[in-house]
């Protein structure tokens with residue numbers, strides 16, 4: 001898949017997820033086979049740009065090309081300014097969030113709430129595209145609600161405004177995350193536009209990835225929640241699409257190595273205190289399919305230092321590896 005000058009290979013993309021797709025996680029997913037990873041959304045409100053959180057979100061040092069940054073907001077001028085600001089800080093692709101149903105975003109009439117106002121969508125897209133000389137992409141849902149599935153019209157507006165690629169989550173805004181993603185609307189959008197289209201929503205296994213590709217004919221697949229605690233899903237999908245074979249499952253030893261490396265990067269990026277706190281949710285996700293997950297979380301969440309967190313996480317996966325779960329506190 002080509003987005004402007006960037007070849008996205010493989011066309012498997014980590015979806016933007018606030019609170020999840022920070023730099024350590026993006027780097028890890030890219031290392032584990034994602035062809036591209038979009039940052040967490042950054043606010044278009046310039047008063048927020050100096051907060052610690054924004055500075056973390058705008059830090060792209062050492063990130064492999066292309067660096068993609070998502071912006072969120074509702075005011076065309078502010079979004080254009082945010083796009084320029086992020087490009088000045090290393091963004092090589094700017095993505096506009098019209099897909100997120102989160103309250104904080106929608107209260108400010110942003111995210112997927114914007115889909116209701118097609119004229120405003122056009123003004124925002126035109127303003128951002130003309131503000132920067134890097135490719136601008138757009139992330140949407142299939143529409144506002146079941147009776148207003150205007151994803152196709154938004155896609156055409158996007159193409160006309162110079163958007164270089166489109167990601168479509170197969171749910172309407174009012175569905176939030178309930179029900180199942182549907183792919184018929186994504187297939188119709190793919191048919192209707194010439195720009196690359198990425199399908200998103202509920203792609204959780206290599207088999208599902210193939211099914212969605214067949215149903216939609218899209219250029220790329222965007223994966224969100226299924227990558228939490230399983231960043232290697234990208235190479236599993238790649239392997240399956242190339243060979244038709246399922247890769248052997250990772251063992252506790254390999255998961256341990258990936259996880260401990262991830263923890264170290266979190267401490268280095270955020271500092272120990274914030275790093276330990278942010279690591280907790282990732283630890284829960286890594287262990288979610290493993291034995292003793294609940295007791296693991298209870299024990300590991302009590303760790304207050306990096307050393308303790310690393311030790312407890314390491315011990316858990318060592319015990320899984322040796323089959324000696326009864327010998328460690330998780331089994332209590």
Ligand SMILES: Cc1cc2nc3c(=O)[nH]c(=O)nc-3n(C[C@H](O)[C@H](O)[C@H](O)COP(=O)(O)O)c2cc1C
Pocket residue numbers: 015016017018019020040041070097098099100139169200201202203222223224225226
């Ligand atoms: C915790 C979380 C945070 C999210 N944050 C964003 C965001 O910042 N911007 C955005 O466009 N979508 C956001 N999303 C939506 C995802 O990008 C994606 O569209 C959605 O999770 C469906 O894909 P999936 O089924 O592969 O997870 C978020 C989703 C989750 C679960």
